[in-house]
Amino acid sequence: MNVIAKARTESLQATKHPLFNDRKLKFGTFCSNLSGGCAISKIDGVLKARWPETLELAQLAEAMDFEALVPVGRWKGFGGPTNFNGEGFESFSWASAIAASTEDAGVFATTHVPTIHPIFAAKMGTTIDHVSNGRFALNIVTGWFKPEIEMFGRAQLAHEDRYKMAAEWLDVVKRLWTEDKEFDFEGQFYQIKAGWCAPKPLHKPYPPIMNAGGSEVGRHYAAKHCDVAFVVFTTHDKDEMRKQVAAYRDLARQEYGRELKIWGYAYVVQGETEKEARDFYNYYVHEQGDWEAATNLLDTMGLNAQTLPKEAYAWIKEHFIAGWGGYPIVGTKEQVVDKLQLLSDIGLDGTLLSWARYAEGMREFQEKTYPLVVQAGLR
Numbered sequence: 107m108n109v110i111a112k113a114r115t116e117s118l119q120a121t122k123h124p125l126f127n128d129r130k131l132k133f134g135t136f137c138s139n140l141s142g143g144c145a146i147s148k149i150d151g152v153l154k155a156r157w158p159e160t161l162e163l164a165q166l167a168e169a170m171d172f173e174a175l176v177p178v179g180r181w182k183g184f185g186g187p188t189n190f191n192g193e194g195f196e197s198f199s200w201a202s203a204i205a206a207s208t209e210d211a212g213v214f215a216t217t218h219v220p221t222i223h224p225i226f227a228a229k230m231g232t233t234i235d236h237v238s239n240g241r242f243a244l245n246i247v248t249g250w251f252k253p254e255i256e257m258f259g260r261a262q263l264a265h266e267d268r269y270k271m272a273a274e275w276l277d278v279v280k281r282l283w284t285e286d287k288e289f290d291f292e293g294q295f296y297q298i299k300a301g302w303c304a305p306k307p308l309h310k311p312y313p314p315i316m317n318a319g320g321s322e323v324g325r326h327y328a329a330k331h332c333d334v335a336f337v338v339f340t341t342h343d344k345d346e347m348r349k350q351v352a353a354y355r356d357l358a359r360q361e362y363g364r365e366l367k368i369w370g371y372a373y374v375v376q377g378e379t380e381k382e383a384r385d386f387y388n389y390y391v392h393e394q395g396d397w398e399a400a401t402n403l404l405d406t407m408g409l410n411a412q413t414l415p416k417e418a419y420a421w422i423k424e425h426f427i428a429g430w431g432g433y434p435i436v437g438t439k440e441q442v443v444d445k446l447q448l449l450s451d452i453g454l455d456g457t458l459l460s461w462a463r464y465a466e467g468m469r470e471f472q473e474k475t476y477p478l479v480v481q482a483g484l485r
């Protein structure tokens with residue numbers, strides 16, 4: 107290693123991962139690797155799963171110092187006229203290339219536990235961590251979308267068993283990332299003989315781990331094993347949202363003695379006037395929304411996941427169409443900043459953001475809104 111590269115690596119090891127910087131409200135992109143992005147809509151201009159498009163979003167995110175680029179692990183679309191999310195880049199190989207094309211943002215890959223062996227995942231994660239100079243992070247998903255798990259010739263496990271398997275999976279990955287000696291592992295789901303992985307990731311003790319399971323067992327999994335968790339809000343009442351965030355943090359503190367970073371995700375619809383923003387919302391959601399794909403998605407989620415209470419599915423459908431079920435930020439640039447302030451006030455450490463016409467929306471946000479976000483002291 108030459109002197110400059112060595113110094114850079116050492117200084118990086120001494121610094122924090124972008125996810126743990128001091129900015130008040132951290133930002134990320136979500137689902138920038140899949141067709142449609144986060145908007146289940148038939149309008150023109152939604153994201154295409156093409157390299158120039160996904161790269162442009164990463165570069166726009168970097169220009170605003172976003173801390174996280176979070177792809178979605180997806181192997182099949184949701185049908186309907188758009189076959190929403192049906193085209194997409196595999197997230198580890200996406201992350202490796204995005205890591206090589208960026209300098210500062212945290213770069214995630216998303217694993218579906220039953221589809222990737224932990225040794226393979228540990229090795230890929232290590233590679234991306236080196237490519238990115240210590241900016242890799244891992245999102246663990248147990249696999250709720252039954253058709254894609256069955257595509258691998260695997261029966262979907264019972265909900266609780268998925269998290270048992272995920273616990274073993276992560277145990278193996280962490281050991282591969284931290285232990286210098288070969289080890290054996292005898293689990294219910296994995297048996298490892300003389301497990302070994304080198305080099306180790308640059309980020310110590312290992313790259314940040316995120317989980318977004320919203321069920322009771324999923325929340326315990328995140329609180330016990332992960333560094334970052336996501337809340338899926340079951341209401342948009344500010345006080346109730348605050349309680350949901352606090353409950354997650356308290357669960358990690360009280361039951362496991364751990365500090366968890368809590369993130370949310372939101373979609374932004376910005377206009378010169380509030381009316382302009384609301385009109386565009388009505389157009390892409392109510393007039394041009396792909397309600398068939400959204401129904402397929404939520405029906406499958408309702409049968410196979412426990413993130414949302416049954417009564418929330420009808421209410422949340424339009425928010426899935428608008429932005430994968432995220433928190434709505436609709437209005438003028440000043441109103442957008444107010445809503446971001448609200449997300450910070452209720453205790454979130456960060457939020458992923460999406461726009462229906464992703465690049466166009468991000469460019470407008472960068473030009474008109476981001477300076478106000480900085481002025482508000484959020485960044």
Ligand SMILES: Cc1cc2nc3c(=O)[nH]c(=O)nc-3n(C[C@H](O)[C@H](O)[C@H](O)COP(=O)(O)O)c2cc1C
Binds near residue numbers: 179
């Ligand atoms: C921010 C975020 C990212 C997610 N990423 C994925 C993903 O990439 N692939 C996937 O199948 N599910 C993804 N999910 C779904 C959850 O990880 C989780 O599997 C689902 O909500 C079911 O949780 P449960 O098993 O606890 O009910 C994501 C959810 C959120 C909020």
